[in-house]
Amino acid sequence: MEMEHQKKGKVCVTGASGYLASWLIKRLLLAGYHVTGTVRDPGNYEKVAHLWELEGAKERLKLVKADLMVENSFDDAIMGCDGVFHTASPAEILDPAIKGTLNVLRSCKKNPSLKRVVLTSSSSTVRVRDDFDPQIPFDESSWTSEELCQRLQIWYALSKTLAEKAAWEYCKQNQIDLVTVLPSFVIGPSLPRELCATASDVLGLLKGETEKFRWHGRMGYVHIDDVALCHILVYEDANAEGRFLCSSKVIDNNELASFLSSRYPSLPIPKRFEHLDRPNYEFNTSKVKNLGFKFKGIEEMFDDCIASLKEQGHLLFV
Numbered sequence: 001m002e003m004e005h006q007k008k009g010k011v012c013v014t015g016a017s018g019y020l021a022s023w024l025i026k027r028l029l030l031a032g033y034h035v036t037g038t039v040r041d042p043g044n045y046e047k048v049a050h051l052w053e054l055e056g057a058k059e060r061l062k063l064v065k066a067d068l069m070v071e072n073s074f075d076d077a078i079m080g081c082d083g084v085f086h087t088a089s090p091a092e093i094l095d096p097a098i099k100g101t102l103n104v105l106r107s108c109k110k111n112p113s114l115k116r117v118v119l120t121s122s123s124s125t126v127r128v129r130d131d132f133d134p135q136i137p138f139d140e141s142s143w144t145s146e147e148l149c150q151r152l153q154i155w156y157a158l159s160k161t162l163a164e165k166a167a168w169e170y171c172k173q174n175q176i177d178l179v180t181v182l183p184s185f186v187i188g189p190s191l192p193r194e195l196c197a198t199a200s201d202v203l204g205l206l207k208g209e210t211e212k213f214r215w216h217g218r219m220g221y222v223h224i225d226d227v228a229l230c231h232i233l234v235y236e237d238a239n240a241e242g243r244f245l246c247s248s249k250v251i252d253n254n255e256l257a258s259f260l261s262s263r264y265p266s267l268p269i270p271k272r273f274e275h276l277d278r279p280n281y282e283f284n285t286s287k288v289k290n291l292g293f294k295f296k297g298i299e300e301m302f303d304d305c306i307a308s309l310k311e312q313g314h315l316l317f318v
């Protein structure tokens with residue numbers, strides 16, 4: 001068994017305490033990796049307790065302090081690792097997101113054992129455009145329009161787009177093997193007890209709030225376990241290169257609401273959202289599927305998400 005673990009090697013996950021990073025660490029530990037997670041405050045037990053409960057954590061997890069806004073602070077965590085999964089993203093967007101990404105990549109450049117970096121980008125770096133043919137699904141060749149993001153003030157998409165572009169440019173200049181994963185809206189159980197922004201938006205929807213999901217209109221959804229597995233697949237597969245959309249299904253919020261209210265009739269899920277005049281779109285995820293990847297369906301995403309919200313006491317009636 002330990003032999004197997006030796007073979008898997010050592011990887012770093014930035015922003016370890018986060019929603020997605022925690023699940024990725026769970027999967028990496030189960031697969032036998034040694035994981036160094038970075039957090040801003042490793043001594044804050046509330047924020048990291050769920051990581052120490054993971055199988056294999058006591059033997060193969062190490063948490064170290066690093067902040068995206070502090071130059072060189074990732075050097076120690078990254079040095080000696082074969083791979084780096086950069087998932088951390090600052091609450092303040094635009095400039096800090098780009099600077100933070102480059103800060104992590106500069107530490108990667110100093111590490112002679114580095115084989116590959118996997119960056120968590122977003123499907124919002126692909127789909128915010130007003131010049132596309134709705135009959136042709138978006139694939140990884142599409143980039144969000146910076147001008148449209150500015151005009152419509154879609155700062156998250158702009159920030160992720162600029163950060164991913166900066167990462168590609170830096171990695172090309174410095175011969176770093178970079179692969180990016182572009183998840184759509186992530187659904188599933190939350191290991192951190194404190195819900196991140198997206199997980200609390202979902203909780204809101206399940207409790208009958210309409211405000212956040214009203215603006216979603218049409219959106220792609222993906223199971224958190226698939227996002228983690230996809231990160232590991234594109235890290236391990238020597239044939240993986242470039243960007244990878246990671247999304248199971250794109251649906252309108254009205255379709256989502258009617259699916260949810262018929263599957264979970266005891267929850268006060270809104271029946272209808274106001275119709276927004278938005279273009280239809282789909283994602284073409286054949287690139288990751290061609291590596292052998294299969295996505296879980298929307299039923300499993302919400303079943304697992306609701307079971308965990310219930311278990312953690314966030315949802316009382318289901």
Ligand SMILES: NC(=O)c1ccc[n+]([C@@H]2O[C@H](COP(=O)([O-])OP(=O)(O)OC[C@H]3O[C@@H](n4cnc5c(N)ncnc54)[C@H](OP(=O)(O)O)[C@@H]3O)[C@@H](O)[C@H]2O)c1
Nearest residue numbers: 015017018019020040067068088089090122185186196198
């Ligand atoms: N959730 C989704 O639906 C979704 C969809 C597509 C892409 N993504 C991407 O997935 C990644 C993870 O998102 P998430 O949903 O898991 O959010 P999250 O739970 O809020 O995690 C973000 C992490 O970033 C860390 N962080 C923030 N500012 C930092 C700083 N200055 N220095 C170091 N670390 C910092 C936080 O660490 P602390 O614990 O120290 O605060 C936190 O652990 C992000 O890159 C996000 O853009 C998410």
